[in-house]
Amino acid sequence: MSNIPNLSNSELILNPDGSIYHLNLKPGEIASTIITVGDPDRVEHVTKYFDTIEVSMHRREFKTQTGTYKGKRLTVISTGIGTDNIDIVFNELDALANIDFTTRVVKSQFQQLDFIRIGTSGAIQPEIKIDSFLASEIAIGFDNLLHFYGNVDFLDSQFSEAFMEFSNWNPHKSTPYVVKADEDLLKKFISEEKIIPGITATNVGFYGPQGRILRLQTQDAMLNDKLQSFELNHRKITNLEMETSGIYGLSKLLGHRAVSLNAILANRATGDFSKNPDTTVDKLIKKTLDLLLQ
Incomplete structure (x- = not known):
């Protein structure tokens, strides 16, 4: 810099x-x-x-x-x-x-700074258990933030282009961008057997952008199904949240390290939600603090 x-x-x-x-x-x-x-x-x-x-x-x-x-x-x-x-x-x-x-x-x-996100998230693959913990190995962002910055050669264009083709992506929406966690920081957490690696989709909103319908219809009623079924190099998108892609993108741009940890409180594929969300988040907090000492 x-x-x-x-x-x-x-x-x-x-x-x-x-x-x-x-x-x-x-x-x-x-x-x-x-x-x-x-x-x-x-x-x-x-x-x-x-x-x-x-x-x-x-x-x-x-x-x-x-x-x-x-x-x-x-x-x-x-x-x-x-x-x-x-x-x-x-x-x-x-x-x-x-x-x-x-x-x-x-x-x-x-x-250099190390950033560790402790957040909540909803899984989209039915086999991911409620109250489990997931570390975002990769984030695909639908939020447009990184497109306002230069020097983004680290973005995985192969992944984003494959997803846009697979999903018949609406050209009026932001082009998705794909960015990885810091490898060394990620290893600290996925070495813990109770934290699984995953590919996280960062959405630009909680309702329509995540396929939730209350009184408004979405532009693509099949979007979550497409997210769930998309696969590249034998890897699938695992969960949805709203910050990880920005955290990873800005961290790389600024020269810092970042990893995003997710407490899985909902499973959109099965329709289930945690019965003890506060307990689950607290367990992830304590696990994260202790792993940071290693």
Whole structure:
């Protein structure tokens, strides 16, 4: 990454106290290992296991706490729902680590961050059990975020082109993009036998984009069936959620590492939903914290 001198006030927006605009955080207030959750209330479901908390900030949907778990410094932050929020959170977290707020230039020494998403998800393959855990090995994004950035040679065009052809993709929709998790970080979690690898579809909404019909009809009533039946290199799409593709894409663009962990609370193929969703998420939280110590 090349240095861009004198980032203007309209590009690097700081609050009067010197904190970054949306997150309201200052440099030094985040750890190099960051857990992301969607719901602000879930932040304290993670940090209740911490030994200490040194930073606590809540602005809009972005709640942040930094502290230690068994001696390891960690930050937990809520992103809200969707990759539009991921764009804000990841760019601002990177700025906190890699831009000098006083001189407004990119630092010469790069600090790499590790991102671990702890989220909920719905499976689309009938054999994936409710209350199981899944690590997203690959994400296919329907959200358009990565198309606004350059230098995306890491995207798997073969996968996206095969899916568009198979699904007879509507040209009025965004071209899907496909991006992988960080391999080393992924291995840390899929080495745990109770966390299975999968291919995650990141949707741009919760209802129509995920094939849910309340009072509105969808453009493609067969979309979920197409997602379920698509196969490439003997691999199938396993689950649906709303952030992973943006997390993986921006992490790669910025030089960071990321993995997305999913608590499977619903199975769209069978119509089932977890009877104990809070317990399932809590188990994934505790498992994630302990694996981060290894």
